[in-house]
Amino acid sequence: xxxxxxxxxxxxxxxxxLAVPDLFLAAGxxxxxxxxxxxxxxxxxxxxxxxxxPLRRPASVSCNFQNAxxxxxxxxxxxxxxxxxGDPVHAAGAGILHIGSLDRTCxxxxxxxxxxxxxxxxxxxxxxxxxxxxxxxxxxxGALVTPSTRIGTMGSTGDFAPCTTNxxxxxxxxxxxxxxxxxxxxxxxxxxxxxxxxxxVWGYQxxxxxxxxxxxxxxxxxxxxxxGTATPSAPASVTGTRGNSQAVxxxxxxxxxxxxxxxxxxxxxxxxxxxxRWNDPTFRTVPASQLSSTATGLTNxxxxxxxxxxxxxxxxxxxxxxxxxxxxxxxxxxATDRSLTASYDTVRFAWWKATAQGTPVTSYTVAIxxxxxxGWTAWSYRTVPADTLSHRFTGLRxxxxxxxxxxxxxxxxxxxxxxxxxxxxxxx
Numbered sequence: 001x002x003x004x005x006x007x008x009x010x011x012x013x014x015x016x017x018l019a020v021p022d023l024f025l026a027a028g029x030x031x032x033x034x035x036x037x038x039x040x041x042x043x044x045x046x047x048x049x050x051x052x053x054p055l056r057r058p059a060s061v062s063c064n065f066q067n068a069x070x071x072x073x074x075x076x077x078x079x080x081x082x083x084x085x086g087d088p089v090h091a092a093g094a095g096i097l098h099i100g101s102l103d104r105t106c107x108x109x110x111x112x113x114x115x116x117x118x119x120x121x122x123x124x125x126x127x128x129x130x131x132x133x134x135x136x137x138x139x140x141x142g143a144l145v146t147p148s149t150r151i152g153t154m155g156s157t158g159d160f161a162p163c164t165t166n167x168x169x170x171x172x173x174x175x176x177x178x179x180x181x182x183x184x185x186x187x188x189x190x191x192x193x194x195x196x197x198x199x200x201v202w203g204y205q206x207x208x209x210x211x212x213x214x215x216x217x218x219x220x221x222x223x224x225x226x227x228g229t230a231t232p233s234a235p236a237s238v239t240g241t242r243g244n245s246q247a248v249x250x251x252x253x254x255x256x257x258x259x260x261x262x263x264x265x266x267x268x269x270x271x272x273x274x275x276x277r278w279n280d281p282t283f284r285t286v287p288a289s290q291l292s293s294t295a296t297g298l299t300n301x302x303x304x305x306x307x308x309x310x311x312x313x314x315x316x317x318x319x320x321x322x323x324x325x326x327x328x329x330x331x332x333x334x335a336t337d338r339s340l341t342a343s344y345d346t347v348r349f350a351w352w353k354a355t356a357q358g359t360p361v362t363s364y365t366v367a368i369x370x371x372x373x374x375g376w377t378a379w380s381y382r383t384v385p386a387d388t389l390s391h392r393f394t395g396l397r398x399x400x401x402x403x404x405x406x407x408x409x410x411x412x413x414x415x416x417x418x419x420x421x422x423x424x425x426x427x428x
Contacts, residue, residue, distance in 0.1 A: 055090070056170065125316050
């Protein structure tokens with residue numbers, strides 16, 4: 001009887017819950033979902049440092065840099081994050097996205113580098129983040145992206161055959177897309193309105209302290225992202241001046257947020273005429289207090305180009321325009337032993353072509369002077385075209401001793417005079 005009554009009361013209670021659900025809800029207002037932020041991409045401020053965790057759905061932390069359970073599987077910094085096929089992948093920072101490959105095949109050898117479908121993001125100054133083993137890419141090559149941009153989805157392309165493990169292989173590099181892998185450091189994530197740092201939220205200082213699949217990131221979103229990039233504007237101007245095997249770059253501070261700059265970065269590229277393209281850039285860091293930098297060890301006569309950006313705690317500014325520099329110095333000293341002859345009133349002087357050192361020889365300056373009983377007269381000068389390698393001095397005195405010399409001239413300046421040569425005109 002007691003059991004039958006309890007069943008009857010339970011049926012009545014369930015009917016009331018279904019009919020009037022609000023009576024059985026806890027008092028107080030309903031909790032609204034966090035507002036999702038759109039971080040707007042900007043051509044004026046295209047970059048930020050890659051400091052945001054790239055996943056939003058839960059994922060297990062697998063191998064990174066010889067962490068426990070992985071042995072020597074990763075002998076370099078990278079994060080393998082295990083999830084589900086189709087999980088959204090977001091940019092770790094603002095930048096310019098490039099597609100590395102759309103190869104969907106599996107690899108069969110552990111020695112082969114097969115990232116499968118992968119993309120990379122240029123964050124300025126040679127800082128790059130890479131995203132491997134994607135199932136799909138959801139933005140176009142060359143697109144401006146931010147951490148609110150879904151750049152692709154997680155997959156298993158490029159994994160070991162038969163490619164059944166879905167995961168994101170995430171890297172941060174310096175020195176370009178093929179540069180040195182670096183510690184990604186703490187990565188930020190939005191857990192509702194709270195901004196969390198991973199793996200610090202678990203009590204770890206670095207990712208390699210997290211044992212394989214011992215931690216799983218929570219469900220994250222975009223609610224705590226900033227709406228834009230707080231980097232400085234690009235340096236206001238840049239100039240380049242050539243020197244002997246060097247180039248001197250100078251710039252002015254950014255017009256915006258100049259006081260936040262902690263360093264400048266100069267990019268250098270060399271033009272290769274044999275292949276008709278610029279070589280990969282190299283980067284040099286300059287203290288914030290310095291507004292110039294000298295590139296040394298260059299090859300005179302080769303074409304280099306440079307640009308500069310500013311960095312603060314948020315990341316890199318946009319680049320300045322390129323400036324081109326051809327290092328050069330004055331021509332080599334002409335050799336003067338080619339020919340020297342005289343008649344009673346004429347001296348003919350010939351020299352060897354001077355070697356240009358970065359810029360063409362534009363002319364030669366020849367000089368002559370006569371020996372008197374009290375010493376040499378002042379030099380008398382003539383300028384001859386660059387394709388002329390001799391000169392006739394006329395109207396001279398017979399039986400007189402003369403001395404001649406020559407230098408090479410260019411847009412950079414003039415060489416020193418070559419070895420002085422002496423000759424005496426004969427009598428009639």
